[in-house]
């Protein structure tokens with residue numbers, strides 16, 4: 001087994017009566033990307049901040065690059081990069097000044113001008129932090145996390161609020177980091193981000209791990225995990241359609257006119273659905289047979305209620 005970049009065992013963190021992290025264990029192998037997913041308040045940021053050495057744990061074991069962040073923070077700091085949720089900086093500092101300041105703390109920094117260019121911040125180099133757009137602040141925060149050539153990077157919701165172009169750029173950077181052997185632990189609410197980038201996904205809920213594996217393991221580990229999706233006019237009688245299908249199939253209309261059948265999808269099932277639609281004079285469009293998405297797995301494990 002390769003060496004771990006992060007190893008947590010039975011991690012516990014309480015805030016008064018709230019148990020934010022409740023016996024959480026996970027492992028990020030060196031050179032890999034781990035995505036930590038979970039609903040709001042699941043304990044992701046708290047877990048990441050304990051790994052970064054910014055929060056003290058109440059129980060469990062934590063090893064980050066072989067060190068304990070609670071006691072070895074000074075030795076760990078130059079080896080890790082941190083992009084906190086929401087960023088933050090002195091409002092008057094100019095983008096290039098801020099990056100230069102962070103670079104000055106590193107033994108062998110990446111050229112700040114190059115990073116500014118790669119992250120599309122060239123036109124904003126002399127803009128004070130408070131005047132940068134939210135997306136520019138995010139990208140500057142990412143630049144600050146990377147400028148010290150870290151061995152391990154923590155990215156807390158790195159693409160929150162970014163436009164699609166900037167999101168793609170961040171994804172490319174994460175892939176480039178991985179190709180360079182950098183380990184990445186990221187939190188995200190964007191399932192496509194986890195599917196695109198992560199070698200390993202850990203889903204947490206109420207401070208506990210509820211699923212752990214590669215994206216393909218999580219979406220395909222059950223034999224009944226296939227789905228048939230199609231579009232048709234809204235409000236089809238799903239109870240009646242169900243009678244034409246095997247008992248273990250479930251049908252849902254998550255948004256009007258979009259249908260999802262989950263179960264053992266075989267040729268007979270596809271034929272039964274289209275035949276039933278034909279009997280109703282309904283054209284089933286955009287038929288697609290595939291695996292459950294990571295989002296389906298996530299909702300199944302963590303529920304659909306808002307937190």
Ligand SMILES: Nc1ncnc2c1ncn2[C@@H]1O[C@H](COP(=O)(O)OP(=O)(O)OP(=O)(O)O)[C@@H](O)[C@H]1O
Nearest residue numbers: 015018019020038039040041042043044045046047
């Ligand atoms: N400093 C704090 N004081 C008190 N409670 C806190 C503190 N920080 C976090 N919590 C609580 O701990 C729980 C976990 O919060 P955390 O921010 O780690 O969740 P999260 O998974 O990162 O959520 P989100 O997706 O909304 O960012 C929540 O109930 C939160 O209210």
